[in-house]
Amino acid sequence: MFGRAQRRRLWNGLFVAATVGATLVALVALLLILWSLITQGAAGLGPAIFTEDQPAPGSPGGLRNAVVGSLIMCGLGMAIALVVGIFAGTWLSEYGGRSRYAHAVRFLNDVLLSAPSILIGLFVYEILVRPFHGFSAYAGAVALAFLATPIVVRTTEDILTLQPGALREAGMALGATRAKVIRSIIWRGARAGLMTGGLLGFARISGETAPLLFTSLGNQYLNTDLSQPMAALPTTIFQFALSAYDDWRQLAWTGALLIAVAVLGINIIGRFLAREARPK
Incomplete structure (x- = not known):
């Protein structure tokens, strides 16, 4: 034994x-x-990927329209998510505390964080696509914002909570209001952490396909009009990967590689910034 x-x-x-x-x-x-x-x-991979638009089957072309569309919708979605997420996370950290309302907000944020992206797409379809009788980049950006906002809220609350209480006390001791202390001291000290939250949110939405199928739909041409359907890399990959044409499937693989490299690079930068944001 x-x-x-x-x-x-x-x-x-x-x-x-x-x-x-x-x-x-x-x-x-x-x-x-x-x-x-x-x-x-x-x-x-080649210059044509970034200089030519979606081709017809058997014709040369690239993914310019999809790359530009992804950047536009992800950029607009992150702009919305950063504004809402940073303010919401700041309220939870600095004002909400352990109140019942703050606990309810955190619970709802966690639910939204784990919600399937296709449900977000259907919801935005019902409120921004169906009533206006048309797909648009606006709707796609809003759907992406719904997915990125919970991440920004969570990271903002966590990074602000890690800031030393002495910073708040010192600012208020000098006569600054609480809001002034948060804007000028706390946010500045947590700048690297806030950037990390934004990068993680961008990495989260950059490869989403389902919400865009219900909102922005896609466009075979380069389009910068946000009120019209717009192409995106994930939706183009989805379309090309299921096609019977070898050249389209090749473009799908190349697009998938571009997204993977972008997400990997963003995560590496986010890890570096998160390490720099830790209190010494």
Whole structure:
């Protein structure tokens, strides 16, 4: 029979082996995904990807209209999410505290954070597409904003809560109002963390497809009119990947590689900023 110390060492060894094995499985899966994207998508990289629009089957072309559309809708969606998310997160951290209303807001934010993106798309379709009888980039940006806002709210509250209370006391001791202290001291001290929240929100929405299928729909031409349907990389990838044309499937792989590289780069920058934002 094993002694107590031997049983503890055995269970500890089994637990460590299980965690290491799970980590290796996740890393292998990630490497396989990246390898498939690189091997399948790198062949389509070239200047035409960023200078030419969606082609007809069998014709040369690129993804300019989709790239520009994604940048426009993600940019507008993040502008909405940053304004709403930073103010909401600031209220939760600085004013709401442990009140019942603050707990309700946090609960609803968590629900929205875990809501399926297709439900967000259907909701925005009912309020911004169906009543106006047309798809638009405005509706797509609002759908993306709904997905990014909970992330910004959560990160804003967390990073502001980490700011030392001495900063607030020092500002108020000098005669500044609470709002002035938050704007001029707390937000400035948490600037890197707030940027991290924005980057994480952008990474979250940059690959969303379902909400855009119900809102912006897509456009085979370059379009900057926000009141009209607009192309986006995720929807174009969805359309091209299901096609029977080899050149369209190649563009789908290349578009997927572009999104993967963008999300990976944003996450690396976000990690760096989060490390810099930690109190010394």
